[in-house]
Amino acid sequence: MIDCRRPETVDELLEIIDTGKYRIFAGGTDLMVRKRQWQGAERRFEEDIVFIEQIDELKGITEDKEHYHIKTCTTHRNMEKSLVLPECIKLPYRLMGNPAIRNVATVGGNIVNAAQVADSLPLLYALDGKILLKSKNRSRILTVEDFIKGKYKTDIRENEFLHEVIIPKIDITGFRYKKVGSRKASILSKFSVVFLYGMKNDKLDYIRVSIGAVNELPVRNREAEERFVENRDVKEFLTAIRKEMEGTDDKRSTKLYREEVSLRIVEEYLSEILRGDSYE
Ligand SMILES: Cc1cc2nc3c(=O)[nH]c(=O)nc-3n(C[C@H](O)[C@H](O)[C@H](O)COP(=O)(O)OP(=O)(O)OC[C@H]3O[C@@H](n4cnc5c(N)ncnc54)[C@H](O)[C@@H]3O)c2cc1C
Incomplete structure (x- = not known):
């Protein structure tokens, strides 16, 4: 009992x-x-x-x-x-x-x-x-x-x-969030991307990028974030994140799909910042 x-x-x-x-x-x-x-x-x-x-x-x-x-x-x-x-x-x-x-x-x-x-x-x-x-x-x-x-x-x-x-609490100038699943409701994430950034005196102050459901734990690389603020090198940032991805194929999708698509989304967000697009 x-x-x-x-x-x-x-x-x-x-x-x-x-x-x-x-x-x-x-x-x-x-x-x-x-x-x-x-x-x-x-x-x-x-x-x-x-x-x-x-x-x-x-x-x-x-x-x-x-x-x-x-x-x-x-x-x-x-x-x-x-x-x-x-x-x-x-x-x-x-x-x-x-x-x-x-x-x-x-x-x-x-x-x-x-x-x-x-x-x-x-x-x-x-x-x-x-x-x-x-x-x-x-x-x-x-x-x-x-x-x-x-x-x-x-x-x-x-x-x-x-x-x-x-x-x-942090000063957030803009954010983006993307959850990808097979349908909109009642679905496990294939992956999700959380993206935050802050500007100070018209200059990029920080970015924060976290990718969920690809690895067993969310992927976040603080060192790469700091480097990006210094050098604005999208390719270098994506390479650093890719190195940390170690998921496996499962019923949600293949590892390749999750990694490639989540990185493309991050690339798009970073490029938007560099183009000076503003969003919240
Ligand atoms: C149809 C469906 C759709 C779902 N969709 C999503 C989704 O889109 N995204 C998502 O992330 N999750 C989803 N979930 C999973 C689930 O709803 C979430 O993980 C939810 O937040 C769990 O909260 P709960 O209160 O129901 O946890 P419970 O089922 O009550 O507990 C979950 C675990 O946490 C422990 N626990 C709970 N509270 C405490 C506490 N205060 N201290 C210590 N231990 C604690 C319990 O012992 C247990 O081990 C879905 C589930 C279902 C059934």
């Missing part, structure tokens, strides 16, 4: 996960697929369950001078409709799943599930996003990049849960 717990507060939740091995259940949109093993999904789980979606303290988006704070049970729908967040953060959430999924799927669930195709990961890599993890006796803050260890692998500990996502 599986034990199911339904705490009303964060303190109750921390007590529960401190005393036993519980599977945290937020929106359940990843877990339900795994539980039933539909479509041959492999990663069955059998642990006792603690539901967290009813905990009001774990919902909401706020901002201070330097950061956006997004509580873990904030849904994709809350993200896309937020009055606090800039469009570049809202857009990827608006394109995930379908309206029914977005109403229940949570921000934290997408991160902790750590799927290769998780669409929030390339965005959070590009924004240098961090997460606050809490257990009964301590809290720790990690970058999303340090937290994700591989496909379905994270650094989360047994008595810990993801409390909130923290996104540093």
Whole structure:
């Protein structure tokens, strides 16, 4: 028999996960697929369950001078409709799943599930996003990049849960986002590209490029980004990114397709900047 717990507060939740091995259940949109093993999904789980979606303290988006704070049970729908967040953060959430999924799927669930195709990961890599993890006796803050260890692998500990996502505010002059799948809704990304840039005194100040769902982890190369700002060499930038691509063919598409097309999209965005096209 599986034990199911339904705490009303964060303190109750921390007590529960401190005393036993519980599977945290937020929106359940990843877990339900795994539980039933539909479509041959492999990663069955059998642990006792603690539901967290009813905990009001774990919902909401706020901002201070330097950061956006997004509580873990904030849904994709809350993200896309937020009055606090800039469009570049809202857009990827608006394109995930379908309206029914977005109403229940949570921000934290997408991160902790750590799927290769998780669409929030390339965005959070590009924004240098961090997460606050809490257990009964301590809290720790990690970058999303340090937290994700591989496909379905994270650094989360047994008595810990993801409390909130923290996104540093930066001056963004323009952004582009492209998610490519076989159709528009309810589809796993073949790949996605997050592109941000900032200008200062009419000069390019930074670019950030993150490509999701090609490798097990999003591809981002900070050194190549800095070099591009110095030398504006599109070819050199693309070569540096290509070197990091190490995906494999799978049911979504071939490795070659994902790599070639994602790089062409990056090339187009970089060329637009060099031509001085402005966009937001
Ligand atoms: C039809 C369909 C379409 C989808 N489309 C997309 C898509 O386009 N893009 C995309 O990226 N994903 C998509 N998904 C996957 C899924 O909806 C997302 O990954 C979603 O964000 C998961 O959130 P959840 O709250 O449902 O997670 P859950 O299923 O509740 O949990 C997922 C994992 O995270 C853990 N977890 C959840 N919250 C916490 C926490 N606070 N602390 C610690 N561990 C936690 C759970 O234990 C579990 O291991 C789709 C799923 C379906 C069924």
